[in-house]
Amino acid sequence: MHRILFFFCLWVSTCNRAQETPPAIIQNEFLFTEGADFLQCHASTIEQASNGKLVVSWFGGTHEGNKDVVIWGVRSEGKGWSKPEVWADGRMDDSLQYPCWNPVLFRAKNEKTIYLYYKVGLNPREWWGMVKTSHNNGKTWGKAQRLPQPILGPIKNKPVELTNGTILSPSSTEVSENRWTAHVELSEDHQQTWKSYSVDSASTMNVIQPSILVHKDGKLQVLCRSKEGAVATSWSEDHGKHWSALTATHLVNPNAAIDAIAFRDFFLIVYNPELPGKEWWEGRAKLRLAYSYNGTDWRDLLALEEAEKGEFSYPTIFEDSQGLVHIVYTYNRITIKHLVLQF
Secondary structure (H helix, E strand, O other), X not given: OHHHHHHHHHHHHHHHHHHHOOOEEEEEEEOOOOOXXXXXXXXXXXXXXXXXXXXXXXXXXXXXXXXXXXXXXXXXXXXXXXXXXXXXXXEEEOOEEOOEEEEEEEOOOOOOOEEEEEEEOXXXXXXXXXXXXXXXXXXXXXXXXXXXXXXXXXXXXXXXXXXXXXXXXXXXXXXXOOEEEEEEEEEOOOOOOOEEEEEOOOXXXXXXXXXXXXXXXXXXXXXXXXXXXXXXXXXXXXXXXXXXXXEEEEEEOOOOOOEEEEEOOEEEEEEOOOOOOOOOOOOOOEEEXXXXXXXXXXXXXXXXXXXXXXXXXXXXXXXXXXXXXEEEEEEOOOEEEEEEEEO
């Protein structure tokens, strides 16, 4: 009996050590030549096409919020990437163009169509949701369609597909500079129509840009960027229609985007481990990967960036069909960095 107990304890200890071991970074690269096509870029997203190739998108132009900011993208081609191309813009007519924001790439399971969601408008308080689709692995994109109000589409992080086929899109509204609220948008007809459900709209916390985690027991969890100095969380037990009160996690948040996914039997989050500064852009010089078994207790696993100055922000984390983890993020607003991790 003691022998069995010994080997059981050894097995548990080994498992814990294995999951606490940092993954190997097997690829570390920039996706394009700095300054060749635009001065600044931000808010990258990544997806895997049905042919196994990767597609990445972001917004770029002279400066965030300028009318020349459009949605750019690249496709993986063997060992390299295609030249950046404009995939969408905010042109209304020959004399009027609005800036574009926050693309999100998404392909549902067992489908070939890739959706490119993005925002168009003067600022996050006035923007509206747009969508394009590609049926040839991101080589070409169809006509831009405006989402029906008040649907905004995924604001920064990817939708998730539930076991019943429902698509749940993490979204949020910047009501004003002083009031932010999160919600989810639910589609039961393959992303053709959507219904919106608030995430604790009565909360005094100001949250945007949620990530959705699906737990093994069917519960859903959102993790949100906040103005309150911590990553905020809320839970749903009815597939996203009702949510618990928002609470602060122990993960600090400098008013910067995060992203999280379910991976194997635990969860991963990429975040900036700093408290808010005097300005909204402060606290983005460090970027970390952390893990949790329950979505509540998080431990740092890997330092992705560890600088005194700079901006390494707006991460997207994604698991490909081979079980490799990809992270893309803004690198000083001049390029997009891509990491591939092997656990």
